[in-house]
Amino acid sequence: MRILLIEDYPPLQKSLAKGLREANFAVDVSSDGQEGLWYVMSNDYDVIILDLMLPKLDGLSVLKQLRAKNKDNHVLILTAKDTVDDRIKGLDLGADDYLVKPFAFGELLARLRALTRRRYEQKHPCLKIHDLYIDIASRRVWRGDEEVVLTSREYMLLEYLAMRAGQVVSRTDIWEHVYEFNSEASSNVVDVYIGYLRKKIEKEANPPLLRTVRGQGYILGA
Amino acid sequence: MPMRSLKSRLMYGMIGGMAVLLIGFDLIVYHAISRTLFSQFDSSLESVARIMSASVEQDNNNINFEFDVKMMPEFAGGTRAAYYEFWKDDGTPIAKSPSLGSNDLVWFKPENHPHTSKSFVMKDGRSVRAVAVNFLPRTEKNNSNAVDTPQSIILMVARDAGNLLEHLQFLKYLLSFASAGIISLACAVAAIVVRRGLAPLSAVAAQIDNISEDNLKSRIAGEHLPAELAPIQRQLNNLLTRLEASFERERAFNADVAHELRTPLAGIRSIIDVTLTRDRDAAEYRSALSESLSIINNMEEMVAKLLMLARIESGQMTFSWGQIRPAELVDRCWHPFSDKAAAAEIIFDNRLDGNLVWKSDATALSMIFSNLLDNAVEYTNHGGRIWATAGKIDTGIEIIFENTGNQLTKQQLESVFDCYWQGDASRSRTGVHFGLGLPLVKRIVELLGGKIRVETPNGLFSIHIYLPPVKSGS
Numbered sequence: 001m002r003i004l005l006i007e008d009y010p011p012l013q014k015s016l017a018k019g020l021r022e023a024n025f026a027v028d029v030s031s032d033g034q035e036g037l038w039y040v041m042s043n044d045y046d047v048i049i050l051d052l053m054l055p056k057l058d059g060l061s062v063l064k065q066l067r068a069k070n071k072d073n074h075v076l077i078l079t080a081k082d083t084v085d086d087r088i089k090g091l092d093l094g095a096d097d098y099l100v101k102p103f104a105f106g107e108l109l110a111r112l113r114a115l116t117r118r119r120y121e122q123k124h125p126c127l128k129i130h131d132l133y134i135d136i137a138s139r140r141v142w143r144g145d146e147e148v149v150l151t152s153r154e155y156m157l158l159e160y161l162a163m164r165a166g167q168v169v170s171r172t173d174i175w176e177h178v179y180e181f182n183s184e185a186s187s188n189v190v191d192v193y194i195g196y197l198r199k200k201i202e203k204e205a206n207p208p209l210l211r212t213v214r215g216q217g218y219i220l221g222a
Numbered sequence: 223m224p225m226r227s228l229k230s231r232l233m234y235g236m237i238g239g240m241a242v243l244l245i246g247f248d249l250i251v252y253h254a255i256s257r258t259l260f261s262q263f264d265s266s267l268e269s270v271a272r273i274m275s276a277s278v279e280q281d282n283n284n285i286n287f288e289f290d291v292k293m294m295p296e297f298a299g300g301t302r303a304a305y306y307e308f309w310k311d312d313g314t315p316i317a318k319s320p321s322l323g324s325n326d327l328v329w330f331k332p333e334n335h336p337h338t339s340k341s342f343v344m345k346d347g348r349s350v351r352a353v354a355v356n357f358l359p360r361t362e363k364n365n366s367n368a369v370d371t372p373q374s375i376i377l378m379v380a381r382d383a384g385n386l387l388e389h390l391q392f393l394k395y396l397l398s399f400a401s402a403g404i405i406s407l408a409c410a411v412a413a414i415v416v417r418r419g420l421a422p423l424s425a426v427a428a429q430i431d432n433i434s435e436d437n438l439k440s441r442i443a444g445e446h447l448p449a450e451l452a453p454i455q456r457q458l459n460n461l462l463t464r465l466e467a468s469f470e471r472e473r474a475f476n477a478d479v480a481h482e483l484r485t486p487l488a489g490i491r492s493i494i495d496v497t498l499t500r501d502r503d504a505a506e507y508r509s510a511l512s513e514s515l516s517i518i519n520n521m522e523e524m525v526a527k528l529l530m531l532a533r534i535e536s537g538q539m540t541f542s543w544g545q546i547r548p549a550e551l552v553d554r555c556w557h558p559f560s561d562k563a564a565a566a567e568i569i570f571d572n573r574l575d576g577n578l579v580w581k582s583d584a585t586a587l588s589m590i591f592s593n594l595l596d597n598a599v600e601y602t603n604h605g606g607r608i609w610a611t612a613g614k615i616d617t618g619i620e621i622i623f624e625n626t627g628n629q630l631t632k633q634q635l636e637s638v639f640d641c642y643w644q645g646d647a648s649r650s651r652t653g654v655h656f657g658l659g660l661p662l663v664k665r666i667v668e669l670l671g672g673k674i675r676v677e678t679p680n681g682l683f684s685i686h687i688y689l690p691p692v693k694s695g696s
Binding site: 009011012014015016018019022023053080081082083100101102103104105106 | 477481484486487499500510516
């Protein structure tokens with residue numbers, strides 16, 4: 001899942017980006033509202049973490065503008081403003097969640113997971129495709145009774161495909177939701193990782209879970 | 223003891239005052255009427271007495287009465303009877319009217335007046351009023367029996383006064399009942415007048431009663447207020463405006479403190495939380511601790527400034543006066559920022575006269591200079607310049623810090639001395655700069671008796687500090 005973090009306080013920005021990446025999120029970072037809005041318009045983020053007091057363009061203006069342009073990204077406001085009026089204003093302007101600083105990082109992760117589930121209309125915290133189980137909270141994967149150990153990138157790829165299980169997912173979609181803005185673009189990087197993933201989750205005896213749809217992309221569990 | 227309401231005070235005052243006035247009026251009217259009636263009654267009795275006294279003659283020891291009672295039927299008796307009685311000066315009765323029968327009038331001696339009048343009740347229960355005159359009977363000079371010095375005689379003429387007293391009694395009752403009626407009516411009128419008169423005051427009181435900490439935006443309506451209440455309404459509204467602004471400032475200050483504390487706290491917590499999500503090597507732990515410590519140092523600086531402001535506000539800051547060379551002090555205060563300035567290629571020029579000596583508090587001046595230089599280095603453009611100058615103005619000195627990094631509009635200049643105010647509304651320097659430096663500098667300058675102002679001439683940021691000489695005994 002790809003996240004945009006718009007936060008201007010450098011220590012918080014740095015630690016959050018690090019923690020989110022370690023939690024298998026692709027994270028883009030912006031330090032001001034104008035740049036943040038540009039990122040939002042340029043990419044399809046699953047969740048936007050938005051501070052309110054930002055240089056150049058404040059968080060509420062960013063929120064207003066992205067909603068005015070019909071961007072339906074899920075927005076989590078992360079701010080030191082803690083009054084009920086502030087929360088009401090933020091949520092009424094189109095935010096999906098509101099978290100007051102200081103906060104527990106675990107809670108932020110849980111809220112991000114909830115928002116990504118909501119985006120892909122998933123209610124259950126565990127995804128099940130045939131005998132493939134993905135525990136999103138612990139970020140662990142099992143095929144049958146056997147746990148599958150994945151790298152961070154492989155897990156991100158599998159989670160995104162699993163969220164859209166049964167749908168054809170294009171390479172562009174995968175690139176937009178699994179890779180960060182600064183990732184080095186390569187023509188076959190997605191294919192390479194699909195290959196790695198296949199090797200780990202497919203069993204010879206079983207029918208393939210992850211199939212290639214020629215000219216369109218990939219489909220998991222159809 | 224609870225204070226009575228204004229309404230009841232006015233009611234009691236008006237009714238009490240009216241009652242006193244009415245009773246006084248009644249007494250005056252009653253006294254004037256009774257006095258007039260008695261005076262007329264007494265005049266007629268005195269006329270009769272004078273006529274009768276002129277008809278009394280003395281020869282030797284005999285008193286002769288030369289009037290005929292038959293000619294005066296009222297002394298004969300009846301329902302509208304009149305009475306007379308003659309006494310010697312010592313009170314010995316001489317003669318009396320037939321109408322008295324066996325009764326006597328009550329003897330009293332006239333004193334220092336042509337006549338004296340008195341009301342009394344006779345033995346048979348009749349109320350009479352009498353006039354007593356003291357006179358000397360006539361003497362016949364040609365008569366050989368005439369006496370040289372006639373004896374003094376007292377004549378008392380009286381008439382039944384029952385009718386007069388009844389009229390006066392009626393008048394008394396009439397006045398009493400009329401007054402009682404008027405007072406009752408006055409109570410009702412006073413209640414209406416007071417209620418209507420105080421209605422604007424009650425309306426103002428109700429509006430004031432509805433004002434609380436949560437709705438300081440409401441104001442007292444003044445469209446229909448009487449002229450006497452208009453100044454009160456105006457002053458109260460002004461007070462409410464100031465109070466609202468004060469509460470707003472306090473709320474904003476609290477929100478600012480909360481923001482300035484929450485954001486770095488969030489940073490520390492996030493660093494620790496993320497670090498603890500997995501086992502890491504020593505370098506990573508060291509890095510996390512170092513970042514947390516850096517944030518804590520900044521927070522400590524902010525808390526120290528807040529405490530300093532609190533100490534100044536509560537008058538706990540004291541000064542230790544000494545002879546100071548401001549040029550040297552500016553150099554010392556610049557030193558901690560010199561590396562940061564060099565990194566940004568900022569040039570600092572201390573133009574203060576090295577021979578200038580000024581009596582002041584070194585610690586206070588250091589705080590002023592350090593805060594201003596810190597701000598200057600933070601906001602001056604890359605490759606810009608900062609300089610300090612000083613000069614004498616009247617008996618004081620003016621020290622000026624200027625730099626090429628002005629980022630403020632004229633409107634923003636009005637707010638630079640407000641706590642937690644930052645030119646960038648986003649507080650992009652949260653955790654590093656708190657908007658407390660300039661407010662702190664202003665408080666210290668004012669404590670030193672000086673003044674501070676900010677100007678932005680030709681795109682420069684220029685801050686002027688005027689310090690007066692230290693008063694002897696300070």
